[in-house]
Amino acid sequence: DAMVIQNPRYQVTQFGKPVTLSCSQTLNHNVMYWYQQKSSQAPKLLFHYYDKDFNNEADTPDNFQSRRPNTSFCFLDIRSPGLGDAAMYLCATSTGQGNKYEQYFGPGTRLTVT
Amino acid sequence: EDQVTQSPEALRLQEGESSSLNCSYTVSGLRGLFWYRQDPGKGPEFLFTLYSAGEEKEKERLKATLTKKESFLHITAPKPEDSATYLCAVQAIYNFNKFYFGSGTKLNVKP
Numbered sequence: 123d124a125m126v127i128q129n130p131r132y133q134v135t136q137f138g139k140p141v142t143l144s145c146s147q148t149l150n151h152n153v154m155y156w157y158q159q160k161s162s163q164a165p166k167l168l169f170h171y172y173d174k175d176f177n178n179e180a181d182t183p184d185n186f187q188s189r190r191p192n193t194s195f196c197f198l199d200i201r202s203p204g205l206g207d208a209a210m211y212l213c214a215t216s217t218g219q220g221n222k223y224e225q226y227f228g229p230g231t232r233l234t235v236t
Numbered sequence: 237e238d239q240v241t242q243s244p245e246a247l248r249l250q251e252g253e254s255s256s257l258n259c260s261y262t263v264s265g266l267r268g269l270f271w272y273r274q275d276p277g278k279g280p281e282f283l284f285t286l287y288s289a290g291e292e293k294e295k296e297r298l299k300a301t302l303t304k305k306e307s308f309l310h311i312t313a314p315k316p317e318d319s320a321t322y323l324c325a326v327q328a329i330y331n332f333n334k335f336y337f338g339s340g341t342k343l344n345v346k347p
Binding site (some may be wrong): 126128147154155162163164165166170172174177178179210212214216221223224225226227228232 | 267268270274277278279280281282285287304323325329332333334335337338339340344
């Protein structure tokens with residue numbers, strides 16, 4: 123089945139220790155998104171790629187960066203995690219074409235910062 | 237300012253007790269409104285897309301409707317397996333890849 127895969131599902135890192143979260147998709151979608159979701163809150167868009175075009179949200183901290191080396195993979199790098207970065211990180215994709223902009227989400231990576 | 241507000245924050249229903257969830261929005265030009273279901277510890281699952289006022293979509297016990305200011309997700313004769321958080325998101329016409337999410341309604345259906 124076509125899907126969005128996130129690894130790892132759970133990640134524990136230490137305060138200030140860089141961490142990378144991974145997302146891959148078999149849907150061949152043009153657009154990939156990274157969201158941060160804290161408990162009982164709305165998902166907050168961090169950035170998205172349309173193909174290789176990178177779009178950063180204005181309020182995304184500089185501590186967060188992303189890479190998309192090819193259509194299938196996208197990475198979220200947190201350079202110096204703080205306690206406030208503990209959250210669920212969601213990757214999503216959409217075709218970005220025609221009328222089909224619904225997003226398909228991965229299962230998420232739960233990040234804990236100690 | 238573009239924003240999405242969902243109400244109620246939480247809803248408890250008895251099995252079979254129909255109800256509606258509300259998503260009100262303010263956006264400078266709506267292109268689409270999306271409903272998702274999110275189970276605890278999982279990513280949101282796409283349910284419906286609505287594009288214009290008056291449009292309706294149905295899937296099993298769920299029916300989504302759209303007006304110029306809000307959307308409703310009607311749940312008819314819910315079952316315990318419908319328990320989840322339901323998220324609403326709007327897509328702005330000036331940026332197809334920008335989505336504004338609400339905080340969701342947490343639905344609990346008791347048997």
